[in-house]
Each structure stands twice: as structure tokens, then as C-alpha cells.
Amino acid sequence: MNVKVIDKIATVIFYTIAIIITLILFGLLCFILVKGLSGISWDFLTKPPENLRAGGGVGPQIFNSFFLLLLTMLFTIPLGIGGGIYLAEYSKPNTITYAARLVIEVLSSLPSIVVGLFGLLIFVQKLGMGFSLFSGALVLMIFNLPLMIRITEQSLRAVPVEQKEASLAMGISHWKTITSIMLPIALPGIITGTILTAGRAFGEAAALMFTAGMSSPPLDFTNWNPLAPNSPINPFRPASTLAVHIWKINSEGLIPDAAQIAASASAVLVICVLFFNILSRWIGKLIYKKFTAA
């Protein structure tokens, strides 16, 4: 048995692994899309779910998912970019910064259910927000903030130091240099990262079960008063998102067509995530082109 034969065998094994993984991955995608797409119709996408009978839709859940995402990003983006700027530009290499970094790292690896339970404790119970979109958005913010901060920091650090020096050397303040010179250059990275963060928030379920709640009140899509309990844009109403809904119908098993609805809802979820992925790549490329060509 010489080294060349072993090398050949190893190569074959690696090819096999690659093929197995590709098959698994494609099997999954195909399974969801094939099984799910057949159940997707205009009715399914717009109708409210049924509690006991077959034939329900996921309209409110889709709306909730996007609305919650919007609320979450409203909190996450300013805080995340602020934190990233602080860490990249203002923090001094001392114990506080070290501690802050450690805390961010810990926070980013917390299981989402733990974050969800924390939200239950603080936002839902202690601060009395109840099961609401608002509580859910705050929890998702905690969940996504570390990622957002890290993305901003990395993008800012990737800005060529010459650009920063050129601005500072003309006597321009640090803050103005950051906002006018560095942020525009860091923007593609920040946007790409933000979209990926959004995808993560979109599919999250465990953190939302105990904060945004597992059910939606009947919604009246003609009522745009944000304080009315049946208004879709009221941020203080409970709301189940698409991901939570999938979990709920599977574990409760009360509706006869749970499997089909779960498959279709999963397909919708996967297509959205796919869309976020493609969007982030596309925007990244577009901005990159705009800045380098000209």
C-alpha cells in the first residue's frame, strides 16, 4: 500500500463527502419547495388560519413577520451602527472595552430561547408590555445587536486608513470624518450585513414564542388606527409570526392539514430567506460597482 494509493482513496472519500452533503442540501431544498409550493395559492397567502378545520391560510402571519422585522430593524440598526462606531473608532484598548467585547460575544452566542425567556421576564412581565410585537421586537434586537455591532465595526475597520488620515489631516473632526468619509465607504458591508441579520430575525421562532406570543387577534386590514386592538399596525398587540406558526401547528396538531400548511409556510419562509440572501449579494455587488467604477 503506497502513498499514492492512499492519496487516491482519500480523494475519493472527499468527493463522496462533498456529494453526500450536496445531496442532503438539495434534498432538503427540493423537499420543502416541491411539497410546499403545491399548497401555495393566493388564498393561502392572504387568508387567516383556521383553528380546527382544514383550509386555513397564513396571511396575518406573513404580515406579522414583516411588520415585526420592520420594528426590529428600527431598533437594531441605529443602536448597532452606534455601537460599531464606538468600538471601531472611539473605544480605547482598556478593560471596559475588553469587557464590552466579551459581553457582545457572549450575547451573540446565547441560545435564542434564553434570550426569549429573558424577554418574557423583563419586557412581558416586569415592564408589563404583555405578549406584543413590541416585546418581540425588543427581544429580536437583543438577539441581533451583537451581529449588527460586529458587522459595522468590521466594515469600518476595513476602510483604508489613508482615507481617514487624509480627512483628519485637513483638520476635520473625528465625527465628521466618520460620517462623511468612512461610513460611505463602509456602507456596502453594513448593508449586506443588515440584510443577513434581517434574514435571521425573520426566521426566528424560539425567542418569539414567549414574547410576541403564539396567536394573533383577528385583524381588520382596513383599520389603520395604531392603537386599535384589531389594527394590523398596532405594535402592542400579540402576534404570531410565520416561524412560530409553523412550530405551533406542528406541535398542537389540531388542524387536519397541519403537515401541508407547515410545508407551504416553510416554503414561504425559505423563499423569503433565499430572497434576503440574493438581495444582499446583489446590493453588495451593485454598491461595490458604483464605488469602484464611476
Added chain:
Amino acid sequence: MLSIIIITVITYFIASKGLSTFFKNGINLFDFLFGTQWKPEHDTTPLFGAFPFIFGSFSVTILAVLLSTPLSVGAAIFMAEISPKWGAKFLQPVIELLIGIPSVVYGFIGLSIIVPFIRNTFGGMGFSLASGMIVLAIMILPTITSVSYDALKSLPSGLKDASYALGATRWQTIYRVLIPTALPNILTGIVLGMARAFGEALAVQMVIGNVQRLPSSILDSVSTLTSILTLEMSNTIAGTTYNNALWSMALILLLMSFVFIMIIRILGKGSKLNER
């Protein structure tokens, strides 16, 4: 600056709440950690032995990592060394996409493919430790693969060239030179995968059956810390011993993620030392 403060406050709150429930609930720490009987609603002598859940969490995590690691590292090596063209163009985007697939979708797939498969092949219910292991292994596969891939790709190319120049075959180069050098970072990927598996709630809960006792084989149903939390947190009343016991389990999850972070930090230091 504001966000730093917020984060610090939050961490403080999680820790203090977790600890206070642990001291307030009045049950023996040892009984909680190692007791095998979980009968929280027994009228006269409720028992809070969380060991079956702790065992469930650890066993399903370790099994998933054991199953996933060879495949993931193999895939990373394939992408980085054997066929970079296919790797970069094809496998990498697919793996990035798979990181983004929500965990409920994995759970649903497990429920509709893996559980019936186990039931039909090995008998039993199908809802089992084995199903949980497979679902988690697939879930963490992209995590481990992408970290290992980055680790292998960031190795200086001189290293590889030097090995080939000495007449080593590709396998010898991978096995003797590349893997040992990238090992700290590959291990980091494995620990990240482990952390994800340990903290995953819904996907696991959907396929493992949620029977609240110790399993006797991997085809038995089990519960994990996350699955019991998912199911029972909304069924218990705040302030009861039962509810507090659940919070203590959340604290275990929190502490475990600290442990994972510590391991990752230590590995990170190790890899920096190697660079010198």
C-alpha cells in the same frame, strides 16, 4: 456607547435573575443536577431531578457533533483543497444559504422525513434521540463547514507549496500539514456548532419525543433542557417552584454558553500563538 450600557445591563439581569431563582427555589442543588426523577406536579412529594434533561441535552449535542464533524471538515477540505472551483462557486453559496434556514424549518423536515424514516427502519416511535441527533447534525453542518473552510483558506500558501515541493502527496499535505495548522480554528468551528446544537430549542423539541426520563437507547424518546423549557414555560405559573426550576434550567443553558465562549477564547489564543 449607549448600546454597550444596554448590553451590560441585560447580561447583568439574565445572570442575577437566573441566580436568584436558583437560590430561592429551595431545592437542593445536587438533587436538581443529578436527580433522575422529574415529578414537579406530584401532590405530596414533588421531585425536581433535572438530570434526564441535562443528559438529553448533552447526549444529543455530542452525538450530533460526532456525526457532523467528519462530514463538515471533509466538505471544508474539499472546498479549500480538492476542488476550489466547485467549492467556491457552488458549495459555498449553498452552505451560506443553509446557515440562514430557520430552525423551525429544520424541525419540520425532521418531523416529516427523519422521524418516519427511523420509525420504518428501526421500529419504535421514531421520535427519538437518533432523530434529534440527525436534525442537529444537519443544522450545525454549515456552521462547522464554513468556519473550517475559512480556517483552511487563510493558511499561508507557502505552507502548502513547501509540502508539495518536498514531494508529499495531496493527502499527506492535508493530513500532516494543513489540518494540524488550522486545527485551533477548526475546533472553534466545532465548538460553535456545539453551542448552536446545545441551545437549539424548537427543531429538537419537534423530533425527540419529549419523554421526561432517561433513555436506554438512542431510539428512545428523550427531553432536553430546551425542549422542556419550550413546552412547560407557558404552562406554569410564575413564582411556583415548578416555574423556578425551569428558570434554573435556563440558567444552566446560559452558563453553558459562557463555557462555550471560554473554550472558543482559549482556542483563539492558541491559534495566535501558533502564528508566531
Added chain:
Amino acid sequence: MVTCNNISLDQKDIAIETRDLNIYYGSKHAIKNLSMQIKKLDITAFIGPSGCGKSTYLRALNRMNDLIPITKTTGKILFDGININDKNVDLATIRQKIGMVWQKPNPFNKSIYENIVFALKYYGIRQKQILDEIVEDSLRKVALWDEVKDRLHKSALALSGGQQQRLCIARAIATKPEILLLDEPTSALDPISSGKIEELLFELKQDYTIIIVTHNMQQAGRISSYTAFFLLGDLIEYDETNVIFTNPVVDKTNDYIMGRFG
């Protein structure tokens, strides 16, 4: 250590002066007790092998080393009669009066026009007419006006390397500084572009004090009136350029000029 500093100027001829300047870069003593005077409205060149401290010293003159947290600068930097190496001075004012150009052209990711007016707007100049005038004037001074006057609002990054570097000089002089610090401004450019920049510097010395760090000894010989030779953080020899290049006092200077090291 044998050193020789033959330049001692009248107070009115001094653009900037350092006294016992020390710069520490972490534990490294990068500049050692450096005292020198720079002549007004003339070109002074700093030469020396890599790592000799010439760039570090140049960056100290408009406090750019402040950006690197581990550096510490002691001693005096006298400019317009005040010590600018002092915590209380306003960095914006100093940097407005002491401009800088780098080795690698680094125009902002903005239009040609915006590159020049960015700092002016920041200083509060808003009238379009004045801004337009300054843009034209600065670009004419760097002989770039005719090449770019039709595309002032196109991205500066579309310019060639040499044009970009001239734009950077135009950007630096737009704020009407007294001193221009140039850190190897031609080493990233082709010979033709370098030649243009050299001619330009010759023109500019009528209005600005120019200090140039260069690796290229011929360049130092061609354009500067004074030359300082640095080695390992020490100012080895400082004299009129023709003396340094024809009749240096210190052996090490001679070795370097003759190409025996570095």
C-alpha cells in the same frame, strides 16, 4: 554618535522648528532628541533608509501621530510662535495650516469638486462662487485644471494615479496652508507623473513651505534646498542640499549617498 547640524536660521525665516523632540512608539524610541529648523518658503528633504524615523518625524509636525494610541511625543514643536505639541492646542487649526500628502494617492470617494471643497465647507465656506474660485485656483496651481475642468463632478477615483496625486496636493493647498508635508509623494507613481509632481513642487515653493520625505536621492538633490539625513531615529546630518550631496561631513551620510547601505 557623530552628527552635524549646520542649519541655524534667523527667526523670521523659520517656518517650523522642533526642540528636543522625542517620539516613542510603544517601547521603541523612534525619534531621539531631535532639534531642527525648517526654512520658510523653500523645500527641505528628509532622506534615510526605511525605518529611520523620517516619516514618523514628518507626521509629528501636524500631530498625525496622535492617531496611533501607543505613540508618545515629548519636546517642543514651535509653529507661529506657539508650541503645538501641547494638549490644549486646537488640532483643527494646526492641520488647516499644515497640510499633508501621502505616498499613495488617497482622494476621497467623491467627485473631484467635492474632494477640494469638503474641508472648506466644513470650515463654513458656503458661497458657491467662492468655492468655485478656490477649486479652479487650486487645480490650476497643480496643473490639473485643463485636464479635469469638464468632469469636475465625476468621481475622483476615475483619474490616473498621477492625476490623483496632483488632486491630493490641490486638496491640501485649498485650505491655504503655510506648510505642506509630503510623505514620499512620488514613490507610487511612474517616472513621467513623478516628473510633473517635481516641477509642480518647484512652483509651489513660492507660496508654501514644503517638507518632503523621499527614498529617491536624485529627487532630493533635484528639488530641495536643504536636506536632512536620518538614521535610526537620529538626525545625522542637516545642511544645504549641495553640501550634503557633494561634501558631507559625517561618514555615514557619505556611505548612504554613495549607496553603500539602505
